[in-house]
Amino acid sequence: MARISRRSIAARMAAPTALVGAVAIFGLVAFSSGPAQADTTTTTTASTATTPAPVAVDPTTVATPPGDVTATTDTTSTTGPTPTPYGVGATAGSPGAQPGSVQAEPSAVTALPSAEATAKAAAPSNQGGIYYPALPAAYIAPGQALFAANCSSCHGAEANGKDGVAPNLQRLGAGTVDFWVSTGRMPLANTSAQAIRKPPRFNRTQTLQIAAWVQSLTPGEGTQIPLVKTSGADLEQGNTLFTLNCAACHTISGAGDALMEGAYAPSLHLATTTQIVEAIRSGPGNMPHFGVGNIPNSEARDITAYVTEVLQHPNNSGGVGLGGIGPVGEGFVGLLIGVGLLMLVCFWIGDRS
Amino acid sequence: MDDPHLQPLAKNPKRMEAIAALSMVVGMAGFVAFIFAYWVNASTQWEALTLGIGMAGLGAGTIAWGKYLMPPGPFVEERHDFHSTDDERTAMNAAITGRGGIEVKRRKMLLGIFAVGGGIMTLALLIPGVRSLGPKPAKSEDTQGSTEDSLFTTNWKKGSKLVTVGGRPVKVDDLDVGGVLTVFPQGFEGSSPDQVILLRLADLGPNDPPYPLSSPGRTEWGVQGYVAYSKLCTHLGCPVGLYQQKTQQLVCPCHQSIFDVNAGCIPQFGPAPRPLPQLPITVDPTGQMRANGSFDQAVGPGFWERP
Amino acid sequence: MIDKTLNWFDDRLGTAKGGRSFLDKIFPDHWSFMLGEIALYSFIILLGTGVFLTLYYVPSAHEIVYHGSYVPLRGQNVSEAYGSTVGLSFDVRSGLLMRQAHHWAADIFLGAIAVHMARVFFTGAFRKPREFNWIVGVIMLILGILNGFLGYSLPDDLVSGTGIRIAFSIVESIPVVGSYLAFFLFGGNFPGSGVIIPRFYVIHVLxxxxxxxxxxxxxxxLLIKQKHTQFPGKGRTEKNVVGSPMFPNFIAKTTGFLFMSFAVIFLLGGFAQINAIWQFGQYQPFQISYAVQPDWYMGWLDGAARIMPAWEWVGWGHTIPLEIFLPAVIFPGLIFNILIVWPFIESIWTKDHEYHNLLDRPRDRPKRTAAGAAMLTLLFGVFFASSTDVMANFFQLPLMDVLWFFRFFVPLAPIVAYFLTFKICNEMRVAEGIGKRKRALIVERSTEGEYTTTEAPVRPGDGHEEIDAIPVPTFIDTTDPSLATAAGVRRVIR
Incomplete structure (x- = not known):
């Protein structure tokens, strides 16, 4: 054994100190994210409990740049835990938003009935916990103006598309339009790759106005905008259906993964109930179309409830969720942190010469 | 005690002793905290934290004691030869070749019988040990019969109703174009070899010409824009559940084999060697979808008996 | 009192003679000699937590209705295996901690074996007379991987069930006997007659x-009998071992290390969630999740299967699924066999049949080091190929490009690694002072304007002020001179 000279105790304790520090940091990270919701960045509960005040939409202020939208933020008022129409104020505005940053989300549509109200009225559009309230006719005119200014350069003034540039939007329905616009995928940032989720360009009212106008071109056709009442949903059924129909692409944890031909299945951790049902029904991009004959409304609601209540708030009782990507993340942690830390201990205990 | 071999490495042994003791006391506190955490039914994180502090504290103190306070040496130990002396080797070898050799030469027949007997005993014991484990795979290439003891059969036969895993019969207007559904023959919901993926590629009515997107000669195997393929990947048997509707590909999530839906599900890329077997389907007058026969080959991955 | 007890044992077992030399046993102190201990201590955790788990786990495919505390599963039909694993995670106190510590210990056990094995390989510690111990180690590695896979399969969740399905297909791919073996193992065609979980269980736990x-x-x-190898250094020869004695130094350090290993594994077990089976759900043969991988130590086989081209051989009424058989059976068989026979290959190749108790520096054996680097590159290549989809998603690359990259990387990179390592080793051997800490140069300017350069003094800790090693002394704290006459006993003068 090499008889290394007696260095100061501080120097000798450097390795164990670093070790304890690493463990402490790891522990802090684990605790700060909490066992119930460790790796998702969304916090939807607060905002869903608010009923945003209506915002007067001036048809002349057509395109609202993202920066300007923040001006409407302060109009949001908390008037009690009433479910919000179309999940407005939920996560629609939060993709990519950092905790603490100003939510560019907005506004809304108290003119539309809430899911609760619709349920009480037993509207004929109630289908297995999913409601399809009609969009106000007053939205059509401002929607046309918004469309003309922001969408028509690619999709054409009549929304009938351009060959090789953009698809025909007629007959697709308000729900399809709402999905693409409310997830920020439209307007498109980069025409060559798959559209990515980003903070939406338009506030909720503007989005519904555009959707209302597109819908007015082909009344009754295509995917409608759903309101989902998840409170009575069957999570066990949703779990089974999600595994059978969705997990093959979106993964069992909803984290998403890369597909062929440069496509990818997006993460579901930011999706709202409305967007989920719109995606199931309209099949955006490479996603299959699931009609009511395939997944009835009650089942679509169960899946939606499972995604928003379980996958977006996973039970991570075991600690940090490690991204929900399974053994790949676990292998890295096991080898780098587990074996790595213990090798540092070896380095402390043993000689280095 | 001024021998440098025996002096502790620590410059200030008293202080190091205190540090080690403190570390161990922290460890003890950690274990006590663990018992408390268990008592109050605290979360897994609290249990791990207290236990971790306990073990790390006790461990670090013990290591510090061993490394800094005990006589550090260096000490030396001589190695000894592993091998025996030549005489011992000779005696040992002689015992085997000499003593044994004489006996073997004298009783060659007995030795032979013993060897054969031992071999037969091994075989006799191995037969129940292996053969009792499970059924022999059926040789038959008949695609009908029990699926439990044959790799060639499925429960699909002409007229089998297509049902979902929940047993709901599948009607011809159930799927949108671009829709996908996992179906089974009625009565065998959830069965592994019977799983079939039903796709609707076009919105065709009963009187429209058959949809051409199948292998040549198999356009009649689909019906009204529907096609049905075995959901078992021909590579390693994972369910081919990933349908890219726009690029018309079925993908196996396990090893990324890609099957071209527009060309009879022939593999486009990846390790899968064969197309997914196609199930001929039809529609009865009530709109119920039915199998129009069984698969024309074994489903799933390859194996020796597969022709 | 202690004397009396020890004598009582010596009267009956003769422990004093052997025990004394055992306590005096010398262990060299280099840090890399402790890597194997990580594996040893993870194994102890595996045994302890494993016993805890067997008290609650039910190895049965029998279907029950889940009524535990995890809400999204309530009312679902699950197997007893799955239901009891979710149950021991949520409804048994400390159960989740034990289960996760068990899983992390398995990951760390095999990781530590790999690192330990690399140390043994690159320093040439496997040479005569330690070939047996190398082979025993390789067999333990194989069994460890196998047992890890079996344990991963027991919860019967969606991800592990997919793994069992793949295992069935791999067994099925073996020419001539494959389908028989698979049917015997599973009790019939997949998913079998419900016997696979109990069978895996008895193999895994017993x-x-x-x-x-x-x-x-x-x-x-064997380690104790053959004594540990050591690096060359002052006073260290092929004929001795220099280091700390078994008692008390080594015992203290290694016991402390045991606790540290426990600490790391239990901290991971409580803070890093592993294999959250309640999120995966019960395995059903027609369900699948994307981003399914095996645990890391099986990843190299999964990766090999992913990048393998679709080479199925068909002829004379038979099929050999080479696209499975080559990467999943032949490839690991080849790797493990090369590992097992490596000590013999090397001694035949180098015509070296001498005893070796002093270790090599890796750079001094460039060919062996290069071969090891090539092997590691190959294994890491296929290992990373098993996460192509996750990588493509993470780095936002087209998945096909990633797959094609690995199809070229895996066969070509080991060759590059071999020659690169060989060259680096040779250059390091000729360069002086590599691996030693640089000493600063002090440039002085004299009053006449003349510059002189001198080396800075040796930093404390850098100089090898080694002293000669001595045999472990035994001290008797007594004033009675007659007691100091026993063999090798020195009296302490106080």
Whole structure:
């Protein structure tokens, strides 16, 4: 054994100190994210409990740049835990938003009935916990103006598309339009790759106005905008259906993964109930179309409830969720942190010469 | 005690002793905290934290004691030869070749019988040990019969109703174009070899010409824009559940084999060697979808008996 | 009192003679000699937590209705295996901690074996007379991987069930006997007659652990009998071992290390969630999740299967699924066989049949080091190929490009690694002072304007002020001179 000279105790304790520090940091990270919701960045509960005040939409202020939208933020008022129409104020505005940053989300549509109200009225559009309230006719005119200014350069003034540039939007329905616009995928940032989720360009009212106008071109056709009442949903059924129909692409944890031909299945951790049902029904991009004959409304609601209540708030009782990507993340942690830390201990205990 | 071999490495042994003791006391506190955490039914994180502090504290103190306070040496130990002396080797070898050799030469027949007997005993014991484990795979290439003891059969036969895993019969207007559904023959919901993926590629009515997107000669195997393929990947048997509707590909999530839906599900890329077997389907007058026969080959991955 | 007890044992077992030399046994102190201990201590955790888990786990495919505390599963039909694993995670106190510590210990056990093995390989510690111990180690590695896979399969969740399905297909791919073996193992065509979980269970908790314990005893027994290798240095020869004695130094350090290993594994077990089976759900043969991978130590086989081209051989009424058989059976068989026979290959190749108790520096054996680097590159290549989809998603690359990259990387990179390592080793051997800390140069300017350069003094800790090693003394704290006459006993003068 090499008889290394007696260095100061501080120097000798450097390795164990670093070790304890690493463990402490790891522990802090684990605790700060909490066992119930460790790796998702969304916090939807607060905002869903608010009923945003209506915002007067001036048809002349057509395109609202993202920066300007923040001006409407302060109009949001908390008037009690009433479910919000179309999940407005939920996560629609939060993709990519950092905790603490100003939510560019907005506004809304108290003119539309809430899911609760619709349920009480037993509207004929109630289908297995999913409601399809009609969009106000007053939205059509401002929607046309918004469309003309922001969408028509690619999709054409009549929304009938351009060959090789953009698809025909007629007959697709308000729900399809709402999905693409409310997830920020439209307007498109980069025409060559798959559209990515980003903070939406338009506030909720503007989005519904555009959707209302597109819908007015082909009344009754295509995917409608759903309101989902998840409170009575069957999570066990949703779990089974999600595994059978969705997990093959979106993964069992909803984290998403890369597909062929440069496509990818997006993460579901930011999706709202409305967007989920719109995606199931309209099949955006490479996603299959699931009609009511395939997944009835009650089942679509169960899946939606499972995604928003379980996958977006996973039970991570075991600690940090490690991204929900399974053994790949676990292998890295096991080898780098587990074996790595213990090798540092070896380095402390043993000689280095 | 001024021998440098025996002096502790620590410059200030008293202080190091205190540090080690403190570390161990922290460890003890950690274990006590663990018992408390268990008592109050605290979360897994609290249990791990207290236990971790306990073990790390006790461990670090013990290591510090061993490394800094005990006589550090260096000490030396001589190695000894592993091998025996030549005489011992000779005696040992002689015992085997000499003593044994004489006996073997004298009783060659007995030795032979013993060897054969031992071999037969091994075989006799191995037969129940292996053969009792499970059924022999059926040789038959008949695609009908029990699926439990044959790799060639499925429960699909002409007229089998297509049902979902929940047993709901599948009607011809159930799927949108671009829709996908996992179906089974009625009565065998959830069965592994019977799983079939039903796709609707076009919105065709009963009187429209058959949809051409199948292998040549198999356009009649689909019906009204529907096609049905075995959901078992021909590579390693994972369910081919990933349908890219726009690029018309079925993908196996396990090893990324890609099957071209527009060309009879022939593999486009990846390790899968064969197309997914196609199930001929039809529609009865009530709109119920039915199998129009069984698969024309074994489903799933390859194996020796597969022709 | 202690004397009396020890004498009582010596009267009956003769422990004093052997025990004394055991306590005086010398262990070299280099840090890399402790890597194997990580594996040893993870194994102890595996045994302890494993026993805890067996008290609650039910190895049965029998279907029950889940009524535990995890809400999204309530009312679902699950197998007893799955239901009891979710149950021991949520409804048994400390159960989740034990289960996760068990899983992390398995990951770390095999990781530590890999690192330990690399140390043994690159320093040439496997050479005569330690070939047996190398082989025992490789067999333990194989059994460890196998047992890890079996344990991963037991919860019967969606991800592990997919793994069992793949295992069935791999067995099925073996020419001539494959379908028979698969049917025997599973009790019929997949998913079999419900026997696979109990069978895996008995192999996982009884057969392989028993063999591992036996091999571990052999591994340590051989280490004690043959004594540890050491790096060359002052006073260290082929004929001696220099280091700390078993008692008390080594015992103290290694016991402390045992606790540290426990600490790391239990901290991971409580803070890093592993294999959250309640999120995966019960395995159903027609369900699948994307981003399914095996645990890391099986990843190299999964990756090999992913990048393999679709080469199925068909002829004379038979099929050989080479696209499975080559990467999943032949490839690991080849790797493990090369590992087992490596000590013999090397001694034949180098015509070296001498005893070796002093270790090599890796750079001094450039060919062996290069071969090891090539092997590691190959294995890391296929290992990373098993996460192509996750990588493509993470780095936002087209998945096909990633797959194609690995199809070229895996066969070509080891060749590059070999020659690169060979060259680096050779250059390091000729360069002086590599691996030693640089000493600063002090440039002085004299009053006449003349510059002189001198080396800075040796930093404390850098100089090898080694002293000669001495045999372990035994001290008797007594004033009675007659007691100091026993063999090798020195009296302490106080």
């Amino acid at each position: 057969i392989i652990p028993a063999i591992l314990v036996g091999l571990l005893a052999a591994h340590l027994g």
